[in-house]
Amino acid sequence: MFKAWFAIPFWQRVLGAFALGVIIGVVHPDVAQALRPLGTLFINALKMLVAPLIFFAIVSAILQLGSGEKAGKIGAQTIGLFLLTAVIASLIGLSVAQLLDITPSPDLVADSNYQPKDVPGPIEVFLNFIPTNPIAALAEGNVIQIVVFAALVGVAINQLGDVAKPFGDVMKAGAQVMYRITKMVLELTPLGVLGLMAWVVGHYGLSSLTPLAAFIGAIYLACILHIVLVYGTMVRLAGMSPWFFFKSVFSAQLVAFTTCSSFGTIPAAHQAITEKLGVQKEYASFVLPLGATINMDGCGGIYPAIASIFIAQIYGIPLDWADYMLITLTATLASVGTAGVPGTAMVMLTVTLNAIGLPLEGIAFIAAIDRIIDMARTATNVTGDMAVSVVLGRSNQQTQQSPSNDQPITNNE
Numbered sequence: 001m002f003k004a005w006f007a008i009p010f011w012q013r014v015l016g017a018f019a020l021g022v023i024i025g026v027v028h029p030d031v032a033q034a035l036r037p038l039g040t041l042f043i044n045a046l047k048m049l050v051a052p053l054i055f056f057a058i059v060s061a062i063l064q065l066g067s068g069e070k071a072g073k074i075g076a077q078t079i080g081l082f083l084l085t086a087v088i089a090s091l092i093g094l095s096v097a098q099l100l101d102i103t104p105s106p107d108l109v110a111d112s113n114y115q116p117k118d119v120p121g122p123i124e125v126f127l128n129f130i131p132t133n134p135i136a137a138l139a140e141g142n143v144i145q146i147v148v149f150a151a152l153v154g155v156a157i158n159q160l161g162d163v164a165k166p167f168g169d170v171m172k173a174g175a176q177v178m179y180r181i182t183k184m185v186l187e188l189t190p191l192g193v194l195g196l197m198a199w200v201v202g203h204y205g206l207s208s209l210t211p212l213a214a215f216i217g218a219i220y221l222a223c224i225l226h227i228v229l230v231y232g233t234m235v236r237l238a239g240m241s242p243w244f245f246f247k248s249v250f251s252a253q254l255v256a257f258t259t260c261s262s263f264g265t266i267p268a269a270h271q272a273i274t275e276k277l278g279v280q281k282e283y284a285s286f287v288l289p290l291g292a293t294i295n296m297d298g299c300g301g302i303y304p305a306i307a308s309i310f311i312a313q314i315y316g317i318p319l320d321w322a323d324y325m326l327i328t329l330t331a332t333l334a335s336v337g338t339a340g341v342p343g344t345a346m347v348m349l350t351v352t353l354n355a356i357g358l359p360l361e362g363i364a365f366i367a368a369i370d371r372i373i374d375m376a377r378t379a380t381n382v383t384g385d386m387a388v389s390v391v392l393g394r395s396n397q398q399t400q401q402s403p404s405n406d407q408p409i410t411n412n413e
Helices: 002-007 010-027 029-034 036-065 068-099 122-127 134-140 143-186 189-204 207-237 242-259 266-275 281-294 297-314 321-337 344-356 360-367 370-395
Strands: none
Touching: 010 029, 010 189, 010 242, 029 036, 029 189, 036 068, 036 134, 036 143, 036 189, 036 242, 036 266, 036 281, 068 207, 068 281, 068 297, 068 321, 068 370, 134 143, 143 266, 143 281, 189 242, 189 370, 207 242, 207 297, 207 370, 242 266, 242 370, 266 281, 266 370, 281 370, 297 321, 297 344, 297 360, 297 370, 321 344, 344 360, 344 370, 360 370
């Protein structure tokens, strides 16, 4: 039985579980919601991996990359590409919202349980980058602080040379151990996807989404366009078949879509781009945590653009091209400026609404279906992380080239 199960390609197992979860959610909502513990178990297992995986993997990546100058160059290129795609994402969001009729339904009701997000100041965000207690940062899963501390540890080991070599070997071994545990946990993906999708569909129901159907449709359309056109073009210019890329990362996209967690998807994304796309582990380990922190094309580009226009329509406030340009600018800068802040999408939307003078109370009209929207946003963000990893990996000769772009590449561990 298990032999037959594992004989099915992984992405097909995940897709089948996804479809089955949707069917159960539609046909038997009560049964579907009872399956939620399967999804919770999977998310908990992913959260278990995130902190130690990021720490060991980034230290190992710094050791493999060698000089701080090389790591700095790759970091600058990575951030530059993230900012570029964020600007494009905002423009796509604005275009879709203008071309489609997303006029709010008369049946739309504000969520009475909505609580406005507090927007942290630039100094507060900057200070949050440095951990006062690295152990506490690991325990709490504060990713941006883990990234900073791990990078410092890696740089220090490199500078000390032979003196710190035994400790460096321990870090490299720790990374390999975490890669192995990641493989074990990811075998639970079909069960997790089944439980999460069944719960989402069973909990929300299709009828509850009707008043916001146009808004949800615009978000999903913009995300699909961005993924296919922008990321597809990027990997094509890097010399890889877009079809091969999307086929290889499909299982990671489904994990992102169902869990709504960029950080939680790091293990699945890491496995997809290293084992199937040939990106070396040290490079993937450097780019993916950085991308999960600051690459917010879905949350910080598409979502604020469409949501701002939607909220403006609710209150009958006209927007001009100056407002649209301000939306693009503030959304792009906020994607970096709110790095590591919980509830990033809502914080970014708050920043954007403040910038163009729209009432923050408008967020209450769309807060109730944030989970449905977050699925598309997260899948977009994670796909961008993987696309940038491939593009910069190839341009920096960190990718193992395959004889054919239609064949998977397997890295030796």
